[in-house]
Amino acid sequence: MEAEVRDADSRRVQVVERAFALLDVLVAHGGCATAGQLKSASGLAGPTVHRLLHTLVGIGVVHQLNDRRYALGANLVPLGESATRQLGGPAVPQMQALVAELGESVNLAAMESEMIVYIGQVPSPHTMRMFTEVGRRAHLHSTGVGKALLAGLEPSRVRELLAATGMPALTEKTLTRPQALLDQLPRIAAQGYALDDEEQEMGVRCLAVVVPNGPSPMGLSVSGPTGRMDDGFVRHAVPLMRRSAAEIGRRLGRLSPRLG
Template identity: 45%
Template sequence: MSDARHGAAAPASPGGTVQSVDRALDVLEALAERGGEAGLSEIAAGTGLPYGTIHRLLRTLLARGYVRQESDRRYALGGALVRLGGVAERMVATLAQPYLTRMVELSGETANLAVLEGDFVVYVAQVPSPRRLRMFAEVGRRVLPHSTAVGKVLMADRADDEVAALVGRTGMPRRTANTVVDLPGMLEELRRVRERGYAMDLGEEELGVHCLAVGVRDGARTVAAMSISGPAGRIEALDREELAEGMRGIARDFGTALGA
């Protein structure tokens, strides 16, 4: 790949990727993993890059609007990402529809797709249950992750210290009497999620509503969560392990489609 501005080939990493692009994406991901804002030392710790390299990358990202610098000299994700993110979410939502439809057919309940944006879970797609009494999570709705099945699945892909930092920023407000509101309890819950391969919300976000969620993986990372939600009695009547196994198969197919 030639660099038109310098008339030279851009350096490539051993895997055939362009090293400078890899490193710029590492910086953006480090900011995202820290809630969208971080100091230089935090970026260095998250990427393993030298300070001089980070400074050069940040200058370019600042100039293009993908990063901004706050008054306290910390760096934050910039507005230019909003346009890209909005387009990407719409494309992913369209791609997800047939897989969410399969989940509705499997469970008889409403199926949702959610991602983690900064410290919040955002619902990006949904296919409703055909039943008269059905649950809705409005597309575009932002919720805290600790009280939702999709949020637990997304947090379970992170190390305990990252989870602690995330809930330290957001707090863990009690949504219902069933909400887990302490860090040790949440870390134990996430351990169970990793062990069994799915997460449950048993009336923790809204009383009378139960959800089951599984992760969507793109290679080694969980990039989204898919869930079914419905009245507590109907969800409890389903065979949880059998349902989760079927949902994981659908999520694997969707992850393959995303990668393709």
């Protein structure tokens, strides 16, 4: 096993990893950063950062603004759209079936670095419904999917993730202390689902379960107004969501060799 790990490590190309590290830093800075910020956050030497940026600008995945800062480039858009379709597409039939059964918007999200990113949604037929833009990133601590995924991690790793992004208060109900969230996680793990109870947006409740066996840590969620998503709704929805999540995991798992 150790020999296999060493062999896998030997096939990794350092310059590619460093290039993606710079892109991760740009994402973490909201899509735009100075060369100095990229150097500081990535830990790379200044000449290395400038060589990588020159190459990334040349292929259009990064561009330089008039004020000399660097931003994510337009050539990333088709890559992101293609990845989203490939990951979210196989889940659509199950998501549509859940919307038909539950009447609320269904989302598919994956953990990316220290955040979650929404990769699919089927909206509710109700006039008053929750809409989440595909591609939007959100914090782990304030979302149902984020909390469901954190419940499967060691407390030390949870603290690392929370420290990386902080725990901003999005509403008066958002948990803003690591220990307050850590105290919830054993119950979430035992019951098999997590709730965002107006922690992301007032008046909105979100119920989430983990998608097992996917190509990356992923979760399935249902969101809607608190008045419609009461405790009775949760009891009815959780078994249906677990079955749908298991099927989505199986479908995405079959794609994982191509995704890798």
